[in-house]
Amino acid sequence: MGLFEALHIVIIALYGLGTILFLTGIGTGNSRLKKIAIWLAIVGFTMNTIDLGLVLTRDIEALNAGKFYFNILAWCVLALYFFLWWRLRLEYLAITALPLALLLFVSSLALGGIRIVMPPELTALFFGLHIGSLILTLGVLIMAFGAGLAFIYYNKKLKTKAGLSSIGNDVPSLDKFDTVNKWAVAVGFPVFTLGLFSTFVWYWIAPGKQFTWDVMKIGSLAVWFLFAFLFHQRMVIGWRGRKPAILAIWVFAGMCVSLIHHTITFRAMP
Amino acid sequence: MNRQIILIGLNHRTAGVDVREKFALTDIENFEKGLMAHCPVHECMALSTCNRVEIVAIANHAPEREVLDSITEYWASICKGSAELLVENIYQYTDLQAVEHLFNVASSLDSMVMGEPQILGQLKDAYRKGVDQGTAKTIVNRLLHKSFSVAKRVRTETAIASSAVSISFAAVELAKKIFGNLEGTRAMLVGAGEMAELAAKHLLQNGVKDVIIANRTLSRAKELADSLGGEPIQIENLPDRLHEVDIIISSTGSPVAVIKAKDVKDVLKRRKNKPMFFIDIAVPRDIDPDVNQLDNVYLYDIDDLKEVVEDNMAQRQEEASKARAVVKVETATFGNWLNSLELQPTIVDLVDNSEEVAQRELAKTLKKIGPVDEKTRKALETLVLSVGRKCLHEPICFLKRRTQEEGSAERFIDLARRMFNLDEEVVPDTAHLDRKSCACAPEDIDKLIDASKNKEQ
Numbered sequence: 112m113g114l115f116e117a118l119h120i121v122i123i124a125l126y127g128l129g130t131i132l133f134l135t136g137i138g139t140g141n142s143r144l145k146k147i148a149i150w151l152a153i154v155g156f157t158m159n160t161i162d163l164g165l166v167l168t169r170d171i172e173a174l175n176a177g178k179f180y181f182n183i184l185a186w187c188v189l190a191l192y193f194f195l196w197w198r199l200r201l202e203y204l205a206i207t208a209l210p211l212a213l214l215l216f217v218s219s220l221a222l223g224g225i226r227i228v229m230p231p232e233l234t235a236l237f238f239g240l241h242i243g244s245l246i247l248t249l250g251v252l253i254m255a256f257g258a259g260l261a262f263i264y265y266n267k268k269l270k271t272k273a274g275l276s277s278i279g280n281d282v283p284s285l286d287k288f289d290t291v292n293k294w295a296v297a298v299g300f301p302v303f304t305l306g307l308f309s310t311f312v313w314y315w316i317a318p319g320k321q322f323t324w325d326v327m328k329i330g331s332l333a334v335w336f337l338f339a340f341l342f343h344q345r346m347v348i349g350w351r352g353r354k355p356a357i358l359a360i361w362v363f364a365g366m367c368v369s370l371i372h373h374t375i376t377f378r379a380m381p
Numbered sequence: 382m383n384r385q386i387i388l389i390g391l392n393h394r395t396a397g398v399d400v401r402e403k404f405a406l407t408d409i410e411n412f413e414k415g416l417m418a419h420c421p422v423h424e425c426m427a428l429s430t431c432n433r434v435e436i437v438a439i440a441n442h443a444p445e446r447e448v449l450d451s452i453t454e455y456w457a458s459i460c461k462g463s464a465e466l467l468v469e470n471i472y473q474y475t476d477l478q479a480v481e482h483l484f485n486v487a488s489s490l491d492s493m494v495m496g497e498p499q500i501l502g503q504l505k506d507a508y509r510k511g512v513d514q515g516t517a518k519t520i521v522n523r524l525l526h527k528s529f530s531v532a533k534r535v536r537t538e539t540a541i542a543s544s545a546v547s548i549s550f551a552a553v554e555l556a557k558k559i560f561g562n563l564e565g566t567r568a569m570l571v572g573a574g575e576m577a578e579l580a581a582k583h584l585l586q587n588g589v590k591d592v593i594i595a596n597r598t599l600s601r602a603k604e605l606a607d608s609l610g611g612e613p614i615q616i617e618n619l620p621d622r623l624h625e626v627d628i629i630i631s632s633t634g635s636p637v638a639v640i641k642a643k644d645v646k647d648v649l650k651r652r653k654n655k656p657m658f659f660i661d662i663a664v665p666r667d668i669d670p671d672v673n674q675l676d677n678v679y680l681y682d683i684d685d686l687k688e689v690v691e692d693n694m695a696q697r698q699e700e701a702s703k704a705r706a707v708v709k710v711e712t713a714t715f716g717n718w719l720n721s722l723e724l725q726p727t728i729v730d731l732v733d734n735s736e737e738v739a740q741r742e743l744a745k746t747l748k749k750i751g752p753v754d755e756k757t758r759k760a761l762e763t764l765v766l767s768v769g770r771k772c773l774h775e776p777i778c779f780l781k782r783r784t785q786e787e788g789s790a791e792r793f794i795d796l797a798r799r800m801f802n803l804d805e806e807v808v809p810d811t812a813h814l815d816r817k818s819c820a821c822a823p824e825d826i827d828k829l830i831d832a833s834k835n836k837e838q
Binding site: 265269270272274275278282283284285286287349350351352353354 | 551554555557558559560561562653654655656673676677679681685688689
């Protein structure tokens with residue numbers, strides 16, 4: 112077994128164990144387990160960073176592989192989670208961040224066959240603008256998705272007077288979940304817009320490429336419109352709480368469908 | 382010497398709010414002074430809260446009935462109420478029953494909402510007043526200190542106080558679930574009821590920035606605003622100010638809804654959908670129940686809050702059994718101490734203690750010098766026991782003299798028991814915050830003795 116394989120197994124084990132321990136900690140109300148899970152995630156994240164660094168230093172061409180994008184997406188999810196944990200003390204969001212990071216990392220190993228062919232001189236531009244911004248958008252939407260689900264669930268508990276004990280002591284306030292949604296929309300939409308419209312630039316500068324509308328592009332644009340609606344309602348009209356939480360979940364679902372569609376389409380490419 | 386502990390009181394179970402209001406003690410200091418002057422009591426202390434009045438007294442050379450009657454009559458006369466009415470609504474406990482009741486009160490096992498923490502603070506305040514007045518002496522001191530430690534033990538060894546525990550506490554906890562940190566939030570009291578005031582106090586203690594008090598009578602609103610540090614307004618101005626506040630506690634006597642759903646809808650627009658938490662503790666309700674249907678608005682009425690509290694209460698029943706077991710054990714321990722406050726058991730304990738030390742030291746010496754014949758061993762034993770007893774002659778003589786003086790027996794016996802640690806109490810390092818910690822291990826004391834002797838020479 113080579114260094115990379117061993118590193119990948121360690122990362123999967125750390126993310127997997129972290130996920131199990133965190134979910135068990137939430138279920139049993141054991142804060143010690145949750146703390147251990149977070150530490151495992153931190154170690155896993157460090158390993159993931161090392162892995163990404165090694166991949167890039169060994170072969171810059173790795174940027175062209177779909178494998179790399181899923182790997183960096185897993186990394187991005189945890190990076191955003193740690194940011195929210197630092198700023199909002201939102202340890203709770205590990206409930207979605209850890210399983211999704213695990214899923215994305217495992218997917219990155221499974222999707223080794225995808226390759227994106229592009230002229231080498233445009234790789235950095237393409238990666239920086241298009242893929243980088245889309246990965247960041249997906250990362251913040253994953254956080255908004257987790258926070259949205261939690262908001263809807265606990266909002267219902269509070270509205271129906273289910274009692275404090277059914278909510279639990281360690282659960283963050285609704286305001287914190289809503290703040291995640293606000294940040295996700297405020298950051299996510301402009302970045303997503305940049306990522307999406309950079310595609311047009313890409314078609315414009317890439318030699319021999321002709322832009323044509325297809326289902327994949329229309330789908331992406333539909334998600335953009337949904338996200339734009341959420342951005343408008345949240346930032347201009349002043350939506351808060353349940354409505355933007357629901358809409359963020361829909362935007363995330365749309366993004367997932369679009370991503371899966373992209374993956375299939377890329378795989379089908381010669 | 383008569384050290385009978387008497388406890389007379391009334392609470393939310395024995396008396397309705399009208400009786401509790403009538404017999405509440407508003408001037409505790411003067412009440413305690415008067416009790417000492419007019420009743421055959423040697424020490425006393427009184428606690429008066431919205432849910433209970435507890436009077437603890439140590440009887441002084443008088444029959445139990447006489448003490449109970451005199452306290453009850455004095456209490457009724459101070460409150461300008463009928464003694465018969467008072468007798469119908471009170472409970473009376475003596476000796477260990479009184480001790481157990483006070484421990485239950487301190488541990489919040491007797492509170493309307495079991496496990497609520499306010500009562501301990503109220504008891505501490507009442508005790509401090511008793512000490513300042515000089516009405517709390519040896520037994521009340523010990524009883525109250527013990528009750529604080531029992532309460533602490535109950536809180537640490539059981540989960541009775543682990544979550545929201547009273548109506549106002551539940552309101553604060555719910556507000557935290559909505560807003561997170563309450564720092565910077567603003568509250569409004571609509572009507573100036575006692576429960577709303579208590580809830581507002583809790584909110585302010587938990588970080589709420591300020592409070593607006595809207596009342597039909599502006600003078601009452603001003604009065605409350607002075608005590609809470611808020612802004613008084615006329616209730617008619619409420620709609621214009623509603624958008625400024627995050628938490629609204631309503632408790633008016635209005636027969637119709639004071640806040641309607643359509644008004645709140647407009648307010649929400651002005652607030653850009655910032656969440657609002659309405660607490661309606663009025664009966665009939667002040668806030669239109671449809672308000673809860675609006676997004677970002679949470680409405681809890683008195684029944685909802687009670688359910689939140691009871692939800693926790695059910696979980697706490699098991700913990701309460703554990704807590705009661707702790708109280709029982711501690712009551713028995715206190716009973717032992719109480720019984721030892723006589724000269725004779727104290728002498729026996731002093732001598733036993735000295736003999737135990739002598740025997741221990743003799744065993745050490747015999748181990749060092751090796752095997753000796755029975756005659757020598759006996760002689761050594763007589764020697765150490767005799768030294769121990771001789772050392773106690775003067776302290777015992779001193780105690781005997783002091784116990785013949787009126788009023789000082791318990792103080793000196795208690796002091797002697799503490800000096801010789803006859804009750805084997807463990808004093809935690811944090812027991813005296815203003816005192817430097819000092820090592821009390823046998824070897825440290827030996828060193829201290831040697832050092833002191835060398836200095837003298």
